[in-house]
Amino acid sequence: MTIAAADGAVHVRAPGKINLYFKVGALEEDGYHSVASAYQAVSLFEDVRAWLDDEITVSFRGGIDTTGVPTGRTNLAVRAARLLARTAGVPGGARLEITKHVPIAGGMGGGSADAAATLVACDALWGTGLSKDELHALAAQLGADVPFALTGGTAIGTGRGDRLNPALATGQFHWVLVTADHGLSTPTVYGELDELREQSRWQAPDGPPVVDTAVLQALRAGDAHQLADSLANDLERAAVRLAPGLAQVLDLGRGLGALAGIVSGSGPTLAFLAAGSEAAIELQVALSAAGHTALRVRGPVPGARLMHD
Incomplete structure (x- = not known):
C-alpha cells in the first residue's frame, strides 16, 4: 500500500553519524580495508521527500552548498531508487527532493543517509513492501554506511563496516x-x-x-x-x-x-x-x-x- 502525505509526497528522515571508534586493517588485495567501528547516529538529519513520477530524478534544497553533488545516475539516492525499482520490478519512477543538513564529504555519512531514506521512501511510495532484511541487503550494495543509516542507534560495524551488530547505549x-x-x-x-x-x-x-x-x-x-x-x-x-x-x-x-x-x-x-x-x-x-x-x-x-x- 502506498503511503503519501496530502500533497502526494512520502517524507523520510535519516540521521548522520559519527564514528566513536574507528580501527582500520591493512590494505587488502581488492584495494579495500577491513574496519571495526562504533557508530552512533546523531540528531543531524537528511530529509527526503518522494513523489510518483515517470522517471527517477533528484534535486536539493537547504542551506548546504550542493553545487558539486551529482544529480544523475551516479547520485547515491538515485542509485538507491533505481536499485529498489529494479529489484521489485517497479515500472515507474520517483521525483526525489533532499533537504540537506549533514555536511557533504564531511565524514558523517550524509550521502548514505540520503540513500537509506530513499530506500524507505520509495518502498512506501511504490508499495513494494520489502522487509527490513531485504532493505538492509539493498543498502549493503550501495555502500558501507548505508545499512547503519537505516538502523540508526549505536552499532558495531565490521568487515567493510556494513556487518552491523547493535550496541547497548544507555542515556544520551x-x-x-x-x-x-x-x-x-x-x-x-x-x-x-x-x-x-x-x-x-x-x-x-x-x-x-x-x-x-x-x-x-x-x-x-x-x-x-x-x-x-x-x-x-x-x-x-x-x-x-x-x-x-x-x-x-x-x-x-x-x-x-x-x-x-x-x-x-x-x-x-x-x-x-x-x-x-x-x-x-x-x-x-x-x-x-x-x-x-x-x-x-x-x-x-x-x-x-x-x-x-
Whole structure:
C-alpha cells in the first residue's frame, strides 16, 4: 500500500553519524580495508521527500552548498531508487527532493543517509513492501554506511563496516560538531593512511580489527567521561595531515571544555564530546565565538523512518 502525505509526497528522515571508534586493517588485495567501528547516529538529519513520477530524478534544497553533488545516475539516492525499482520490478519512477543538513564529504555519512531514506521512501511510495532484511541487503550494495543509516542507534560495524551488530547505549550523549567549508575525499584519506603506515613503524593491526571493549563498557554505562577516554580514529592522523588546520581546532575545542575531540570518520567534521547538555551549549557558543560553524547534537537517535507531516 502506498503511503503519501496530502500533497502526494512520502517524507523520510535519516540521521548522520559519527564514528566513536574507528580501527582500520591493512590494505587488502581488492584495494579495500577491513574496519571495526562504533557508530552512533546523531540528531543531524537528511530529509527526503518522494513523489510518483515517470522517471527517477533528484534535486536539493537547504542551506548546504550542493553545487558539486551529482544529480544523475551516479547520485547515491538515485542509485538507491533505481536499485529498489529494479529489484521489485517497479515500472515507474520517483521525483526525489533532499533537504540537506549533514555536511557533504564531511565524514558523517550524509550521502548514505540520503540513500537509506530513499530506500524507505520509495518502498512506501511504490508499495513494494520489502522487509527490513531485504532493505538492509539493498543498502549493503550501495555502500558501507548505508545499512547503519537505516538502523540508526549505536552499532558495531565490521568487515567493510556494513556487518552491523547493535550496541547497548544507555542515556544520551551530547556532542558539538565543527563543520568545515571544504570536504575530504574518503579514498584520499585512506590512501594517506596507507602512505603514513609505509613511512613509519605505525602498523595495521594483525588480523581483523576489533572495537576496544572499553568503548562498549562506556556506552553501556552511559558515561561520557569514560567514553571520552576511549574515543579513537585511525583515519584522524591522515585527515590532519591532509588538512593541518584540523589539529588547531581539535586543541581549541579541548581547551574550551570538551571531554574529548575526534575527527569523525574520514573528516573533516570534528566531533567534541561534552559532559552534558549545558556543557554542550557552552562549548557550542565558545566555538562559534571563535569563528567556527558549531552544531549541537545528541545521540543515539533512530535510523531512517517515515515522517507524518
